[in-house]
Amino acid sequence: MTGPAFDTPVPPAAADALVASGIEVAFGGIKALAGVGATVVPGRIVGLIGRNGSGKSTLFNCMTGFVRPGAGRVTLGGADITGLPAERVVRAGIARTFQTPRIAEGADVRTAVLCGFFNSAKTSFMGSVAGFGAARREERRLREEADAVLEGLGLADLRHTEVRRLSMGLVRMVDVARCIASGARFILLDEPAAGLTQAEQETLSRQIRDVAARGVGILLVEHNFALVRSLCETVVVLETGRVLCEGAPETVARDPRVLRSYLGAVGESDEQGEAAA
Numbered sequence: 001m002t003g004p005a006f007d008t009p010v011p012p013a014a015a016d017a018l019v020a021s022g023i024e025v026a027f028g029g030i031k032a033l034a035g036v037g038a039t040v041v042p043g044r045i046v047g048l049i050g051r052n053g054s055g056k057s058t059l060f061n062c063m064t065g066f067v068r069p070g071a072g073r074v075t076l077g078g079a080d081i082t083g084l085p086a087e088r089v090v091r092a093g094i095a096r097t098f099q100t101p102r103i104a105e106g107a108d109v110r111t112a113v114l115c116g117f118f119n120s121a122k123t124s125f126m127g128s129v130a131g132f133g134a135a136r137r138e139e140r141r142l143r144e145e146a147d148a149v150l151e152g153l154g155l156a157d158l159r160h161t162e163v164r165r166l167s168m169g170l171v172r173m174v175d176v177a178r179c180i181a182s183g184a185r186f187i188l189l190d191e192p193a194a195g196l197t198q199a200e201q202e203t204l205s206r207q208i209r210d211v212a213a214r215g216v217g218i219l220l221v222e223h224n225f226a227l228v229r230s231l232c233e234t235v236v237v238l239e240t241g242r243v244l245c246e247g248a249p250e251t252v253a254r255d256p257r258v259l260r261s262y263l264g265a266v267g268e269s270d271e272q273g274e275a276a277a
């Protein structure tokens with residue numbers, strides 16, 4: 001995979017960024033995060049890496065309303081959204097995936113993706129059921145949009161398949177599709193490539209890049225450093241609830257602290273070993 005090619009510099013302090021700063025979270029006696037921050041700018045992809053238990057998911061949870069931090073702030077375009085409930089965070093334009101996606105038992109792939117539109121659908125469910133013309137047209141439009149997102153992710157042939165029949169890797173892809181369909185301004189992806197084949201990873205990677213090119217800011221938690229390196233302009237490395245370092249993937253991959261703490265430690269695995277090379 002080749003490295004990212006960005007032709008415009010990152011705005012130094014974009015007013016419309018999603019910013020977490022000084023985040024602290026404790027679970028009982030465990031300090032999961034101790035003063036962690038990350039900034040996601042529209043149209044850019046930021047990687048968030050670190051060993052298991054370093055606090056990546058907890059930071060995601062704080063930025064998406066699933067965990068209220070004990071200290072620190074999350075702002076969206078300068079507005080304080082710290083501690084807003086998850087459904088209001090979604091309405092503010094922030095979507096996320098889960099390591100174990102929460103998709104209704106028995107839903108087919110297209111229906112799962114259609115759920116992503118609930119924020120933007122212009123007509124009511126009842127209108128659709130009653131067969132009102134505008135609602136019907138809207139429903140058709142959303143189905144077509146969902147199918148287009150699925151096409152982009154190479155999942156079009158699976159649109160009528162029940163999600164529970166898919167591998168966990170593909171379920172995560174469907175979750176990514178739901179986020180893309182939502183039209184969110186920011187998307188937080190939690191290990192989206194886990195369990196995917198190389199070809200599927202490349203399709204996913206292309207789509208993430210396309211979505212960012214449309215102006216969406218993306219925060220990517222991913223253990224596959226080759227993928228992180230190919231997609232991200234900036235990488236934040238966590239270690240036991242703190243930011244160990246932050247910078248361009250090439251810089252981070254050479255940082256002795258990162259090699260010692262993370263990349264070197266997992267160097268036996270093919271995908272991550274490549275990162276340390």
Ligand SMILES: Nc1ncnc2c1ncn2[C@@H]1O[C@H](COP(=O)(O)OP(=O)(O)OP(=O)(O)O)[C@@H](O)[C@H]1O
Binds near residue numbers: 055057058
């Ligand atoms: N709900 C919880 N209750 C208690 N401890 C928790 C909870 N959630 C996370 N932790 C602890 O907080 C720390 C950070 O966990 P977190 O899941 O954020 O790490 P992570 O980097 O996402 O790990 P992984 O790569 O395994 O997903 C760990 O010590 C974890 O055991």
